[in-house]
Each structure stands twice: as C-alpha cells, then as structure tokens.
Amino acid sequence: MIIYGVALLSICTLAGLFIGDLLGVLLGVPSNVGGVGIAMILLIFGGNWLARRGLLAAKTEQGIEFWSAIYIPIVVAMAAQQNVVGALSSGPMAILAGLLAVGLSFAMVPVLDRLGRQDAAVEKKPHEPGSAAQSVASVQR
Amino acid sequence: MITETLTKVLTGYGLISGFAVIGATMWLSYWMSAKFTRGRLHGSAIAILLGLLLSYLGGLHTGGQKGLADIPLLSGIGILGGAMLRDFAIIATAFGVNPKELKRAGVSGVIALAFGVFVSFIAGVSVALVFGYTDAVSLTTIGAGAVTYIVGPVTGAALGASSEVMALSIAAGLIKAMAVMVVTPFVAPLIGLNNPRSAVIFGGLMGTSSGVAAGLAATDPKLVPYGCLTAAFYTALGCLLGPSLLYFMMRGLFG
Numbered sequence: 126m127i128i129y130g131v132a133l134l135s136i137c138t139l140a141g142l143f144i145g146d147l148l149g150v151l152l153g154v155p156s157n158v159g160g161v162g163i164a165m166i167l168l169i170f171g172g173n174w175l176a177r178r179g180l181l182a183a184k185t186e187q188g189i190e191f192w193s194a195i196y197i198p199i200v201v202a203m204a205a206q207q208n209v210v211g212a213l214s215s216g217p218m219a220i221l222a223g224l225l226a227v228g229l230s231f232a233m234v235p236v237l238d239r240l241g242r243q244d245a246a247v248e249k250k251p252h253e254p255g256s257a258a259q260s261v262a263s264v265q266r
Numbered sequence: 267m268i269t270e271t272l273t274k275v276l277t278g279y280g281l282i283s284g285f286a287v288i289g290a291t292m293w294l295s296y297w298m299s300a301k302f303t304r305g306r307l308h309g310s311a312i313a314i315l316l317g318l319l320l321s322y323l324g325g326l327h328t329g330g331q332k333g334l335a336d337i338p339l340l341s342g343i344g345i346l347g348g349a350m351l352r353d354f355a356i357i358a359t360a361f362g363v364n365p366k367e368l369k370r371a372g373v374s375g376v377i378a379l380a381f382g383v384f385v386s387f388i389a390g391v392s393v394a395l396v397f398g399y400t401d402a403v404s405l406t407t408i409g410a411g412a413v414t415y416i417v418g419p420v421t422g423a424a425l426g427a428s429s430e431v432m433a434l435s436i437a438a439g440l441i442k443a444m445a446v447m448v449v450t451p452f453v454a455p456l457i458g459l460n461n462p463r464s465a466v467i468f469g470g471l472m473g474t475s476s477g478v479a480a481g482l483a484a485t486d487p488k489l490v491p492y493g494c495l496t497a498a499f500y501t502a503l504g505c506l507l508g509p510s511l512l513y514f515m516m517r518g519l520f521g
Contacts, residue, residue, distance in 0.1 A: 137357060152502075154502055166495070172361055200347070202284060204317030204480055205324070208331045212444065222408060225390075235458055238374075
C-alpha cells in the first residue's frame, strides 16, 4: 500500500529531526544538528535493509517516490517566498559578502574534488573485498 | 459575488491553490526552456528564477518578508514551500541514493564541511573589513552571516552584536542562498559538478540548504540527495563554531 511508503518516510523524517534536535541540545547549539541528513541516512539504509528482505513492495516505493518527484515544485515554492527585497535593499556590503562567499566556495569544489581523489586511489586496495560485497548487495536491490 | 466566492475558495484551500499556481509556473518554465533555450537552460532553473522574481514583486507589493506568500490569495505557497514539506521531500530524494557512492564520498564530505564554513566566514569578514568594521563582534557576526542566514543572527545574538549588524548578516546569508540557486546550473560544468562525489563536496562547501537544494535541482535532480545530505550538517557546524572558535580567532586578531 502506498501509505506504507509515506509512513516509512514520515518515521525516518521524524526520527532524524528528533535525533538532530537532541544533538543540538547536547552540544548546546541553538539549531538542529543535521536532522535532515540523519533522516536521509535512515531512509537509505532502512530502505535498503527492507528491500533486501523483500519487504518493500512496488506500491510502498511509490509512496516515497511521489514525494521525491514533487521535490522540485516544492523548491520553486520555496524560492517564491524568499525575502528577495530585504536582501537586495540591504546595501552593497551584504551583497558583496554573500557573493564573495559563493565565489570562493565554488572555486574550492574542484580543489577538494582532486584532493579526495588522490586519497581514494591510495586507499583503494585494502578496501577491495568490502566494496565488492557492497556492490553485490546493491545489485540485489 | 463571484470574486468573493472565488477568493473564499482560493484562500480556504490555500495549499491546493499553491499546487495549482506552482504547477502553472512549472509548465510555463518548461515551455520557455524548450521554446527559447532548446532545453539548454533547464526548466527547473527557469522555474526557480521565476520564483525569485515573483517573490521580489510580491515583496515590493506587500512590503512583507515572505515574498509571494505574503499575498493572502497565495499564502498556500508558504505551506508548500515551507520547512515541513521541503524537508519531507528532500529526505524522500534520498531513496534513490546508492549507499556505495555515499560511503565513497563520506570523508570528502566531512572535509568539505569544515572548509566550507571557514571559506565563507573569511569571505564575509574580508568584505566587512573593507567596509570599515574593525570590532571582533561585528566582524564575526557578518562573517557568520556569509556562512548562512541562520548562523549569522545566532552568532550575533550570542555575542551581543548590534541589530544593524545582525540585519546585514542575515542579508549576506540570503544573498548567498539566492546566488547559489541561480548560479549553480551555469557554473556546474566548469567545476566538474556532475557526479555524486562532487555533489557531496558542493553541499559541504555551500552549506545553505535552500541554495543547495534549488541549485542542484536546476543542475541535475539526481545529485540533489548527495548535496543536501552534507549541507544538512553545515548550519549546525556554523552555529557551533561561530560564537566560539571563530569569535576567539577574531578577538585574537582584532582585539
């Protein structure tokens, strides 16, 4: 049933946000610590675990896939309620600070990408058996 | 009588009206993408640009802070694009993620997160210095705003920054989020943003959840979950570092 998928997604979302809020309290940070990320990890590994046991029917998957597919329109709705006027009318300093942060961050993407790839090439050999087992698991899925 | 009844239905069923308005926007955007750019500029990129433009017009019209969602007839867009459904849909995109790809990119993501907070912070601080700010509290708050528009006010409130500096830090973060939304699809080919690993790094470096979510959606929807996963930890890391390590660094440098 489609609702099983929606419910699974809801449980992962609530659990992730709950853990993120708890982490925030523990660390003394006034924000949720990676709740969305934790929820995504729960869904990835939880979904994989269920799929391997054959507990994830096609109808169940549809309940998750619908929300995944409606994601772009939701992001457009999000864009339509940003405080664009407020941001643009705050003067050149804020605009420059934001743009410079974005520019530098973009420039760092290829740098870190290259850095990590060299590490991966060095580390690859000892991990060979593990990654082979994982690819079998993902083929089954 | 007809307008009155129509208004009642549209506002009473706000979320449903939101679906209709956003659906029409999507259709128009994909039509424009095919007709005028021959699909070179992705439909979703145009839709996000249209969304920001409409938000600007809405903000001018109402004087509010929530763009189009401040117009009563369109308040449903506020629900559709609000934090609850946004997080729900972002998490749903994780369903297509390959755990193997994720494990391979994991370490790079953590490194990118640490770099990302520092790079944006330094950018914000440098601009603030150029504009004549010299005290550690203001510099830290504006730098934190360039991290994200949540880290800025959180840091400023903890350090006791003036409300003017807080407003500037929020604005810097908003500009960052919007710039990431708009620029990402154009810059993506130049920085090799076309695979899960670079998307994880991108999410960790940019960090603004809304910017990363929209920027990747306009570039390649398959990359969305990888970027959003690391970006989810960015604001928290910024809130952790802003009033502590970053402030101590600034106080050491500028007294």
